[in-house]
Amino acid sequence: MSTHERIGRPDIAWSAEGAGSGGGEPENILFPADVPQQRTDGGEGYQADPGKADGENALAKAERDGEGEAARGEADRVPEDGKYTLTMPDGIAVDEELLGALGPDFRELGLTNGEAQKLADRFIAIQAGRAEARGNVWGETVSKWADDAKADSEIGGRRWDATVRDSRRFVNNMGTPALREYLEASGGGNHPELIRIFAKAGALIREDDPATGGAGGTGRPVDPAHVLFPNDAPKG
Numbered sequence: 562m563s564t565h566e567r568i569g570r571p572d573i574a575w576s577a578e579g580a581g582s583g584g585g586e587p588e589n590i591l592f593p594a595d596v597p598q599q600r601t602d603g604g605e606g607y608q609a610d611p612g613k614a615d616g617e618n619a620l621a622k623a624e625r626d627g628e629g630e631a632a633r634g635e636a637d638r639v640p641e642d643g644k645y646t647l648t649m650p651d652g653i654a655v656d657e658e659l660l661g662a663l664g665p666d667f668r669e670l671g672l673t674n675g676e677a678q679k680l681a682d683r684f685i686a687i688q689a690g691r692a693e694a695r696g697n698v699w700g701e702t703v704s705k706w707a708d709d710a711k712a713d714s715e716i717g718g719r720r721w722d723a724t725v726r727d728s729r730r731f732v733n734n735m736g737t738p739a740l741r742e743y744l745e746a747s748g749g750g751n752h753p754e755l756i757r758i759f760a761k762a763g764a765l766i767r768e769d770d771p772a773t774g775g776a777g778g779t780g781r782p783v784d785p786a787h788v789l790f791p792n793d794a795p796k797g
Contacts, residue, residue, distance in 0.1 A: 588704060588707050588751070589745060589750065589751070590707045590710065590711070590725065590750070590751050590756075591725060591728055591729055591732065591744065591750040591751070591756070591759075592729070592741070592744075592745060592750065635674055636673060636674050636675030636678070637673050637674075637675060638673060638674055639668060639671055639672065639673050639674075640664070640668060640674065641668070642668075643664035643665040643667065643668040644661075644664055645660060645664050645667060645672075645674055645677045646674055647660065647674075647677065647678055647681045648678065649681075649685070650685065653685065699748070702748075703748035703751050704751075706748070706751040706752045706753060707751040709753050710724075710751065710752075710753040710756050713753055713757070715757065716753065716756055716757050716760055723760075724756060724760040726763070727759070727760040727761075727762075727763030727764045727767070728756050728759035728760045728763055729763070730763040730766060730767070731759045731760075731762045731763030731766065732744065732759060732763075734763075734766055735762070735766070
């Protein structure tokens, strides 16, 4: 996982603000090797036209699958019971409660399923644009934190490599996987003040310090963080 992208990314309801995120991934300066996995959609079938709204693509897909006449009939129909059927993009769920509340008003206005779909498509497009703008602003904020940390007179410059090592040591040894996940998801792992305190704490538990041991054992015990994150294990 990395930076801000992970927080609040479940399926998005039709009524929610934010249908997606925009901007490039800000640099993850404490855990740079952790890169998000790109989603791939395999399989064959109808390829959606990015220039069309989702409802239009759904209709085109239905026509390709031999269901075009029925689909067009449904799109041109005004549901007498006020129950509209909308097609949402992947990752976005219909807010059934909201749609149920608006359905009778749509029917009273004489909206067909297709017209209601156009409204939904337009709403989603607007919300996606807003979410992309917010994502870009947040990405710039997290990236600026990283730049500020690297330029800081105490933790940056020539001390930067040692700062990162000490910070990672503290998080891996004293924190939990949940802490690391939060730092990556929230972007907090790039904040200069968090890095500053992590580096100071990590410097106190440097790997070359004698281990305090435990239960009468000898030598330095296996660090459980290195079991969870083998790529972070010290070499040699």
